Amino acid sequence: MPSSCRLWCSQAHVRPLLATCSSPLEHLDIRNCSDQTVRGLGTVGFASLQHLVLTCAFGHRRWNFHSLDSALAGLPQLRSLHILGLRSPRPPDVLSCLSAASMPNLSLILFTDSFTSAGSFDSEVDSDEDADLLADYFGSPVCQDLVRRAPQPLHVVARVSWFASEAPYGCVVFFKHSTADAAVVACSLCDEANVALVMRSGTGTKIQERVQVQ
Numbered sequence: 001m002p003s004s005c006r007l008w009c010s011q012a013h014v015r016p017l018l019a020t021c022s023s024p025l026e027h028l029d030i031r032n033c034s035d036q037t038v039r040g041l042g043t044v045g046f047a048s049l050q051h052l053v054l055t056c057a058f059g060h061r062r063w064n065f066h067s068l069d070s071a072l073a074g075l076p077q078l079r080s081l082h083i084l085g086l087r088s089p090r091p092p093d094v095l096s097c098l099s100a101a102s103m104p105n106l107s108l109i110l111f112t113d114s115f116t117s118a119g120s121f122d123s124e125v126d127s128d129e130d131a132d133l134l135a136d137y138f139g140s141p142v143c144q145d146l147v148r149r150a151p152q153p154l155h156v157v158a159r160v161s162w163f164a165s166e167a168p169y170g171c172v173v174f175f176k177h178s179t180a181d182a183a184v185v186a187c188s189l190c191d192e193a194n195v196a197l198v199m200r201s202g203t204g205t206k207i208q209e210r211v212q213v214q
């Protein structure tokens with residue numbers, strides 16, 4: 001019988017922690033996820049894993065740029081990936097390192113980030129009232145490029161908070177199909193993206209923008 005597991009890891013001891021898991025692991029939720037833990041996932045490898053949640057707590061918010069790509073190489077069946085609380089590198093910078101070969105079945109990515117216009121934590125936008133989520137957020141082109149090169153019809157959900165604030169600012173979803181209501185309603189991945197967003201951010205969080213990637 002497939003199994004689900006939730007871990008609070010301070011160091012990369014993924015293998016011994018999961019040594020007692022006797023059934024195929026489909027869902028893994030890691031809290032306090034350090035760079036060492038991410039790289040440990042690739043080393044151990046979980047051929048059956050389909051859903052992965054990586055939450056970075058205070059003090060463990062820094063990964064190496066290529067750690068996630070290395071991890072995904074050991075997770076060939078992965079369908080959905082949530083990256084929460086990562087501060088350095090910024091999630092779009094980590095995602096820009098993913099090759100098509102490392103995400104053969106990846107269909108949904110959700111991540112949280114802070115909204116700045118320059119890709120750093122120093123905002124060039126004077127206030128949130130001046131900001132255009134799609135045009136000013138530096139991660140937008142990265143997400144679009146990710147959707148283009150993914151071998152599967154990938155949906156990327158970016159839930160962005162305003163600079164230095166934990167308050168939700170907005171949410172954008174990138175995909176290849178039409179943004180027409182009928183196409184969105186008919187798409188099971190759009191429904192999955194909504195469910196994932198509510199799960200991570202509460203029922204009050206809405207999708208502000210839907211982007212068809214050309």
Ligand SMILES: [Zn+2]
Pocket residue numbers: 155175177183184187188189190191
């Ligand atoms: Zn869709």
